[in-house]
Amino acid sequence: MPSTSSSSYRPSRPAPAQSTASGTNDAGGTSSMFRAPTFIRTIFDKFPLYSYPVDPSPINSLDKTPSEQPHDDLFSKNTLYVFSLPGDAQNCSPSFNPACLKWQIYMKIRGVDFRIQSSSNHASPTGSLPFLIVEPARSSVVSGRQLAQTVPASKLAQWIEDNAAGSVNQVSSDSPDYRAFSSLVDRNIRDAWLYAMYVDNTNLNNITVPKYTNSTPLWPVNYLLGLQMRQAALDSLGVNGVGSKVNGEMLYMRANEAWAALSALLGDNKWFFSARDAGLFDASVFAYTHLILTLGLERSGEDLVNGLQQYSNLIDHEQRIRNKWCT
């Protein structure tokens, strides 16, 4: 319990002065059996070196008024935790992880008010990003004990559906075509993306590792994390390969096939599935096209970029979303 730990910690703040006094008393009186050498006692007298201010416990902080809470009116009450560089998180610029970017853009498309927070997998209750933490409305904080609600990625679509006021989702995500083309994005394009970003050593070392290990830029740590990410990507590609040998060119070829199919699906429409406004599918395609076009992939990644650039309507689609929701 955070509350008990904080309350027990509180009296320890004036500890240094007290402990020196009591330490000498004890040594002279009761514990004559064991007496630490003076120099050790002088060292330990210096502790604690620094006492952090007591954290407010998150649940029972009802004594505090809402205005004392760390975020003020400048920030909205919803926080989306994504992979992002700390500087980028301030101005809400796009995440470099497609799964995060998809939801980030979709929430913007649907007009949900939120801010983003740079984070890592370890922060997430499900072990994967993104996730959303919804602070309860202020009135309910005052009136009763309402917890912040955590929405994992799998439930985000439903949450947005319930909470996005004034916008409607026009494309049913249950239609056969929607699911077929989604699997095209999740398989063909994701595989090529994984190969370009994680398996290709140039991009892994120049783009992926610096971005994902931003918070731990120590040499052996980020190197090992890079190796782990690469192995995870290889495993994931192996499962999709179903026992057959795959190579990078094959993956890029499949991605090109997928770009062609998506381009044909989009046609001359503004949004996918001839919707009147952008939807989740547009967001998931944008998440890949935007990153592929802007991250500056090198070496074998150029094949992926060049493959995409043949389809001008997909490029236009990316630009349309970027200009409207990603300024």
Next chain:
Amino acid sequence: MELHVWSRAFGLPSLDPECLAAIAFLSTAVPQDLWVLVESNNTNLSPNGALPALKDGSRWIGGFDSIVSYLSSRSSGRSDLDRNLSEIQKAEAVAYRSFIRQTCLPIISLSLYITSRNWVQVTRPLYSTFIRFPIQYEIPHTHHARAVSATSHLTSLIRDLAAEEHSSSIEPISAAIAGITTTSTTSSSSKETEKITTRVKLRNFVADFVDPIREKLNRKNYFFGGTSPTTVDCLLVGYLSLLVYPDLPSPWAKEIIQQEFADVILYVENLKSALFAERSITYAEADAADKLTLGSWIGGGVESIPEKWGWADAIPLRESDRTQQSSSFWVLLQGMLGIAAAAGGVLAYKTLVGGDVEVQVEEKIGEVATAGVNELVDEESVESMDRLPIFRAEDMLNLSM
């Protein structure tokens, strides 16, 4: 042309969905006298390491998609089943091919390989009927491992399935000894509800794949309507028939589709009788070089050592990189073996020779002592003692013999 596939099973021409799809494709796209079906079971033949593989003269093409595009370009479009489709339909074909593979493969893996009663009683023994002795233990194992990785995201469903299977078996011995009978009504009813929830979960899992397909089919004979099957039909009949036709001790997949998706069964039935008819498939024996023998199997295993040991990339950029990396592995291995052999040889020789040198020196000293000092210790003999001891040692051996 020869189409190399996994052997027939369950009343179908092959036990692998991709092989079935390739058979379906060839039996509609290529006249019967131009191709034969070979049950070689030899994955080493295929350039991508998996069956189906097409042998056209000396060329090998591996994988359903490659076979389809190869045959279409080879026949300048006559074998292209998708030639009458519109642009958007072609895009849909690409998407549905990906969708079928992504959603149906886990269902087949779960039904045939992971559901333990089906695996132990049907699928596992099946492999022994067409693969001979030492290899019949390895191949089903790798296929099972592949199924495990294909269903790794379904842990809770697998647990429920396993629990259901165990609940129908005998009571644990400890309970029997203690005289505890767990046949009370409450526990059996809770088992019933457990069974029902498992069934509902399985139903949703199967419906994730079959429901969109049924909606898209909408009682048509072929996926895109028309009068002839397309590549999507070939792939669908390959995957669906492995759900519908096998007779399994735990037939949940079949039951669910029969109960709820009867029109899909009708569709598969029509396609199966048209595409997998015995008379429309000519079987042939594999060439001696293409047969799966112990030698070729071991050869294939040895070839993959550099990848298994983490020397070569499991997924290189180009296929040529793979051969390059593995050959560099073998060169390095040979080099290291050579160096080790040379070092060992030198070491062995040194130890042999070293012993003799000591003997030689001792005896020399003895000689020097017994004979007069001035006669023997002249310039020459001192020089010869300083020379490499090897020759001296041999001399000594000869002398002592």
